Structures are given as C-alpha cells and as structure tokens.
Amino acid sequence: MEKQLHKSLADIAYSEAQKLAQVALLNNNSQITFDLKSKSEEGAELVFNFETDPVPPSVNPFLFTSKSVNRPEVGEKQIEEAIRQMVFFFAEWKPVEDRPIQDGDYIMIDLDTIEDDVPQKVFHHIRFEVSKARMASWMKELVKGAKSGDVLEGMSEADDTASEEEKREFKPKKVRLSILKVEEASLPALDDEFAKKVGAEDVEKMRESITKMLGDRADQKVNEETREQVNEFLTEQYPFDLPSSLVEAEKKHRKDQLLQDPKFKADWEKSSAEEQANVEEKLFNESAQAVRLFFLSRTVVHQAQIPITHKEIQDEAVMAMHSFGRRNVEVDKIPREIYALALSKVILAKAQDYIIDQSKLKPSAESNLLA
Numbered sequence: 001m002e003k004q005l006h007k008s009l010a011d012i013a014y015s016e017a018q019k020l021a022q023v024a025l026l027n028n029n030s031q032i033t034f035d036l037k038s039k040s041e042e043g044a045e046l047v048f049n050f051e052t053d054p055v056p057p058s059v060n061p062f063l064f065t066s067k068s069v070n071r072p073e074v075g076e077k078q079i080e081e082a083i084r085q086m087v088f089f090f091a092e093w094k095p096v097e098d099r100p101i102q103d104g105d106y107i108m109i110d111l112d113t114i115e116d117d118v119p120q121k122v123f124h125h126i127r128f129e130v131s132k133a134r135m136a137s138w139m140k141e142l143v144k145g146a147k148s149g150d151v152l153e154g155m156s157e158a159d160d161t162a163s164e165e166e167k168r169e170f171k172p173k174k175v176r177l178s179i180l181k182v183e184e185a186s187l188p189a190l191d192d193e194f195a196k197k198v199g200a201e202d203v204e205k206m207r208e209s210i211t212k213m214l215g216d217r218a219d220q221k222v223n224e225e226t227r228e229q230v231n232e233f234l235t236e237q238y239p240f241d242l243p244s245s246l247v248e249a250e251k252k253h254r255k256d257q258l259l260q261d262p263k264f265k266a267d268w269e270k271s272s273a274e275e276q277a278n279v280e281e282k283l284f285n286e287s288a289q290a291v292r293l294f295f296l297s298r299t300v301v302h303q304a305q306i307p308i309t310h311k312e313i314q315d316e317a318v319m320a321m322h323s324f325g326r327r328n329v330e331v332d333k334i335p336r337e338i339y340a341l342a343l344s345k346v347i348l349a350k351a352q353d354y355i356i357d358q359s360k361l362k363p364s365a366e367s368n369l370l371a
Contacts, residue, residue, distance in 0.1 A: 010034040015048050026051040026243050051243040056299045057290075061358035064233045069225045072218040074211065082210050086198060087187050096182040100145045105130045106185055107143060110178040114153070125180065139177070148182045230352045234296045235289055242291055250287035251280075294344050297351035306350050309342075316342035 016034065025032075030051050037045040072078075096105060108127050112119040128135050130143065138157040146152060154177070156168035188194050192202040200206035258264045268276065301308065314331055317338050321329045 006036050006039075009039070009044055010036070010046055010048075014048055017048070017204065025053055026053055026245070026316065030245075051245055054240060054242055054295055056240050057238050058296045058303060059234065059238060059296060059300050059355075059356040061300070062361075063237060064230060064355050064359045066226050066229055066356065066359060069222045071222050072214075074218050078214055079211055080181065081206060082214060083190070083207070086210075087190060087194070088185065090188050090194070092186040093183045095148075096184055097148055100147055101130055101143050101179075101182055103130055104184075106183045108180040110181070112176045113173045113265045114176045115174045119176065122175070142177060143179065146179055148179055150179045152177045152179070152301070226356060227352045230355050231289075231293055233355070234351075235292050238296055240292070240295075242288060242295075246291050247288050248318075249286065250291055251283050253284050254287060255280075293348060297348040300351035300354060301347050304354050306354060308346055308350060312343050312346050313339065316346050 014034070031057075032048060032050040034049070035047045037047060093106075101107060106127055106129055108125060109123060110121075110125065111123040112121055128139070130140060132140065136156070136159050138154065138159075140152040142152050144349075154175060156173050156175050158167040158172075162170065190203065193202045195201065195206040198206060200209055259268065268279070271279075300306075317334050318329050318331065320338050320342055321334060
C-alpha cells in the first residue's frame with residue numbers, strides 16, 4: 001500500500017507539473033522514474049527523471065572555415081590507366097605452365113606476413129603484372145624464375161621509386177608468397193569497335209567520357225572531404241547533451257549490421273573481452289557523433305528554412321535499396337527504417353551544403369543573417 005501510495009502521488013504530481021512546465025518526453029516509449037525525497041501530511045517532494053528531445057545550440061555557418069583539399073590529378077597518365085583497366089576487362093587469359101615466370105606475365109598470388117605466430121593476410125587472389133612499372137622490385141626479384149604452384153619466402157622492401165620519407169617509414173616484413181597461377185593476357189585492339197563495346201561512338205568519345213568520369217570522381221572526393229570537415233566543425237564546435245537511449249539504439253543498430261557479416265561475426269566471437277570492449281567503445285563514439293550530427297543538421301535546416309521535398313527523400317531511399325542489391329524497387333514497399341535513414345541523409349547533406357556555401361560569403365553577410 002505504501003508503494004502504491006508513492007506511485008499515485010508521483011502520477012498526480014507529474015501530471016500537474018507537466019501542465020506548468022510543458023516539457024515533452026523524447027518519445028512515447030520514454031521511461032519516467034521518480035525519487036521520493038520527503039513526504040508528510042503537508043506535502044511531498046519528488047524528483048522526476050526522464051528523457052526529452054535534445055536542444056542543440058544555434059549554428060553560425062560563418063564560423064566554418066574549410067581547409068584546402070587536394071583534388072586528385074586527372075591527366076594523361078590517369079586517363080591511360082583507366083583505359084588500360086577497361087581493356088583488361090575484356091582480356092582473354094591463357095595459363096602458363098610449361099616455363100618459368102617472365103616479364104609481361106600475370107600472376108595470381110596470396111601474400112601473408114609470417115613474422116608473428118599467426119600469419120597475417122595481405123593479399124588474397126590478387127593479380128599482378130610482372131613488370132618494373134607495376135610490381136615492387138623486391139616482389140619481382142622474388143618471383144623471378146618461379147612457376148605456378150610455388151610458395152616463396154622473402155622480405156618486403158621499400159621500392160626504389162619511394163620518397164625518402166616513405167623509405168624511412170617503411171618497415172620490412174618477412175612474407176610468404178604463394179603463386180596460384182601464371183597467365184598471359186591477350187588484349188583486344190583499342191579501336192572504334194572496342195569503344196562501341198563500352199558504349200561510346202568511337203575512341204575519341206570514349207576518352208572524353210573517361211576524362212569526365214575521372215573529373216567527376218575527383219570533384220566527388222573533394223566534396224566528400226569538405227563535407228567531413230563540416231561534420232567535424234559541427235560536432236566539435238557545438239557540444240550538447242544527448243539522450244542515452246538514442247545513442248544506445250544507434251549503437252545497437254550498427255552492431256547488428258556488423259554482425260550480419262559472417263567474417264566480422266566469426267572475429268567477434270573469438271575476440272577477447274578487451275578487444276570487444278574496444279569495439280563497443282568505438283561503436284558508441286561513432287553512434288554519439290551520428291546522433292549529434294542529426295540534431296545539429298536538423299537545427300541548421302530549420303534555422304535557414306531550407307526546403308526538403310518528399311521526392312528528395314524518396315530518391316535517397318531508392319538509392320539505399322539499390323546499394324543493398326535491390327534493383328526493382330516499389331517505393332510504397334520500402335521499409336520505414338530505410339525512409340528514416342534517407343531523411344537523415346538528406347537533412348545532413350542540405351545542412352552541409354548550406355554551411356559550405358555560407359562560409360564562402362563575405363563576413364559582412366553574417367551581420368545581415370543574424371539581424
């Protein structure tokens with residue numbers, strides 16, 4: 001009866017207090033706990049604990065200053081390499097079994113470091129061209145004269161073409177190299193017929209298309225690194241308290257996603273308690289940052305009155321489904337959690353773009369915005 005009396009007092013007190021304070025709960029699942037500090041015939045003192053929607057601070061976009069980002073070079077060398085990769089996609093491979101490896105051959109290898117008790121995988125079923133331009137000198141020397149099926153041991157070394165700094169930082173390691181197979185490549189002629197195979201009118205149009213693709217990729221890399229700078233600016237410049245339940249829910253979601261990967265699950269199950277604790281801490285920090293970014297970007301979008309359309313969210317949700325391997329997507333059957341993720345991405349992208357654009361304006365515009 002005493003316990004029920006305390007609960008009844010708490011229910012009445014909370015209801016009356018909320019009429020005055022009007023502090024909304026975080027969501028319908030939020031738990032409310034109370035601590036009865038004192039009780040007498042005259043009254044009672046209670047302290048309530050519950051989670052509310054966080055209140056992020058206002059964001060001043062003019063405080064953001066982007067750092068210079070090196071745009072990947074798009075020149076003749078990069079274009080030729082992209083064409084080369086495309087040509088090799090149509091290569092015909094002939095196994096080599098009756099002679100030792102020679103320049104111009106292609107070898108499929110496994111490479112492990114063997115200095116520790118347990119070998120560490122470096123490459124698995126990776127193809128290398130045996131040439132000075134495309135293989136490290138130490139590896140080329142190691143496989144010289146070998147044949148398919150041979151298992152070789154040697155020491156990795158810094159390449160002659162490495163910079164002095166790279167040579168200083170390089171740490172030689174004892175390695176085991178397994179030659180899985182040796183092949184010769186027969187490549188198609190680089191002519192207009194080949195260009196048509198890859199969807200271009202002729203070789204010239206193909207080069208133009210590849211140049212544009214490389215340029216778009218370079219611009220995308222610059223854009224992504226600049227956006228990451230915005231993320232760091234927001235999380236470092238505007239700290240605020242987060243509901244622990246939201247962070248834990250995000251952490252659980254990320255962990256569940258990782259555990260769907262058989263390799264991660266196997267590594268997780270055999271890892272030590274300390275290793276698991278380190279992963280849990282990393283997931284917690286990443287989750288806290290993600291939740292903080294969501295609320296800050298939502299604040300920026302609301303503050304700047306940036307419009308967001310249903311089509312933008314729907315398009316992002318469809319892209320998410322495509323990334324999961326789903327090609328034919330019915331928009332009305334996309335799961336709600338995918339739409340929620342899409343909304344978060346659109347809000348963050350809009351906020352990032354706004355901050356980047358505003359930071360490029362003259363400082364005088366800041367006073368106009370604040371006014």
